[in-house]
Amino acid sequence: xxEVEKNYLLDKKxxxxxxxGLYKASSDAVWLSSAVAKVKKGDNILDVGSxxxxxxxxxASRFKDNQIxxxxxxxQKELVESANKSASENGxxxxxxxxxxxxxxxxxxxxxxxxxxxxxxxxxxxxxxNISKATAHNFKFEDLQxxxxxxxxxxxxxGMFYIINRAExxxxxxxxxSGKLGAIEVFLLYSKEDQKAKRVVxxxxxxxxxxxxxxxxxxxxxxxxxxxxxxxxxxxQGLSI
Numbered sequence: 042x043x044e045v046e047k048n049y050l051l052d053k054k055x056x057x058x059x060x061x062g063l064y065k066a067s068s069d070a071v072w073l074s075s076a077v078a079k080v081k082k083g084d085n086i087l088d089v090g091s092x093x094x095x096x097x098x099x100x101a102s103r104f105k106d107n108q109i110x111x112x113x114x115x116x117q118k119e120l121v122e123s124a125n126k127s128a129s130e131n132g133x134x135x136x137x138x139x140x141x142x143x144x145x146x147x148x149x150x151x152x153x154x155x156x157x158x159x160x161x162x163x164x165x166x167x168x169x170x171n172i173s174k175a176t177a178h179n180f181k182f183e184d185l186q187x188x189x190x191x192x193x194x195x196x197x198x199x200g201m202f203y204i205i206n207r208a209e210x211x212x213x214x215x216x217x218x219s220g221k222l223g224a225i226e227v228f229l230l231y232s233k234e235d236q237k238a239k240r241v242v243x244x245x246x247x248x249x250x251x252x253x254x255x256x257x258x259x260x261x262x263x264x265x266x267x268x269x270x271x272x273x274x275x276x277x278q279g280l281s282i
Contacts, residue, residue, distance in 0.1 A: 044060065044061050046061055054102055058123045058127045060122070070095030071279075072282070076244045077104075077201070077281075086110070086111045087195050089143055090116075091113030093123055097113050101128070111137075155203070158204050185213055205240055206240070206243075207239070218243075224249040229258050
């Protein structure tokens with residue numbers, strides 16, 4: 042493994058390692074993890090496109106007393122190596138990361154209580170010169186609909202699905218999962234008031250007919266640039282969205 046750097050999540054409750062020069066986790070991972078609210082004892086969680094492991098590390102910290110198991114699937118071998126190191130250093134022996142193309146994995150369909158994903162989303166952007174970041178953000182081999190289909194296929198009956206993406210992807214996400222998932226909830230994240238939404242978090246349930254709900258806007262920053270009270274609750278305290 043190359044030289045690694047150490048950072049922290051959830052106000053230093055969780056340590057996360059990444060190899061120098063590779064893609065680093067962003068606050069998107071913490072926002073996505075906050076959408077997972079109800080995890081029962083013994084539940085299993087699948088993190089699709091787990092990157093450096095930030096999403097599942099946050100979930101492991103929040104639900105470590107629930108006797109859960111978490112599996113991350115990631116294409117980049119170097120990210121898997123550092124993610125597994127992070128899991129080990131945090132003492133999360135119920136969390137593991139597998140290096141694979143998700144469409145070629147041996148994961149059994151219809152077997153997870155929760156599926157979370159922060160998929161590639163910058164297909165229209167100029168790719169980053171950083172190969173790791175370009176792969177994480179500009180992976181062009183598969184489209185979003187195929188990615189969503191894989192995630193839905195992994196869910197067991199009554200399983201919960203969670204995704205974060207650019208706000209402009211909301212139409213594609215909702216139109217594709219409607220009829221396959223129900224109880225759809227939409228959370229729009231704005232950097233500040235009077236600005237356009239930057240991110241969308243969607244939560245949904247398999248085998249549900251409950252109508253869609255759009256929640257009140259969430260503003261990440263106050264006018265002075267400091268974190269809002271809601272952002273502090275999510276990013277520092279690790280509370281549910």
